[in-house]
Amino acid sequence: MIETACLIAFGAIAAALLMNLYRLARGPAVLDRVLALDTMVINAIALVVVVGVFFGTGLYFEAALLFAMVGFLSTVAFCKYLLRGNVIE
Template sequence: MTPQYLVACAIIVAMHLVGVGMLLALYRLLRGPTVPDRILALDTLFVATIAQTILFGMHLGTAVYFEVALIIAMLGFVGTVVLSKYVLRRDIVE
């Protein structure tokens, strides 16, 4: 077993575990009892998507996916802030 093989196996296992986390977050997003639970599940889904994208980029050995993960992070942050502000004030623009 070479170190490259072990790293490749670890990346694949991590991708599967993050995928399971994404499914659990999606379940909470769809079946959440309250709106804040759903917002938190959406934020968790964004973070898991970033992790999955970075792991996929590591698996393929390309740097393009790191830039995609950065864009997803920015959109996720803005989306979470907007949804939280809407829940608190029922108005997005002041």
Template sequence: MITIACIIAGVAVSCALLLTLYRLAVGPDAVDRVIALDTLVVNTIALIVLVGIVYGSAISFEAALLFAMVGFVTTVSFCKYLLRGNVIE
């Protein structure tokens, strides 16, 4: 049962990744691209967690946590750059 649920969730997350990549490439504004990049990070974290569930690997969850922290810092940096023009004051 868990295998079928993981397959369905994997397909849904993969579709979300493709749609987010489209928004990242075509986004009408830089702000839309930053939001798409943040959404892409969240979808990638979901995919890493799904792979960890399928393979029963605990290291995948640690990798997902590290990726979440790096993604958060990246999003904050991009937003700060768009608002002020520099990241470090």
């Protein structure tokens, strides 16, 4: 039963990633592209968690946590660069 749920979740996350990829390519503004990239990071984290549930190991959850921290910091740094022109003051 859990395998079927993981496969359905995998398909839904893959569809969400494709929609985010479309928004990343066709975004009318730079901030729309940043938001699409941040949402892609969140969907990739969900994908890693689903793979961890599917295989039944905790290693993927630690990888998802590290990926979340790096994704958050890169989004904040990129937004700060767009607003102010530099990252480090």
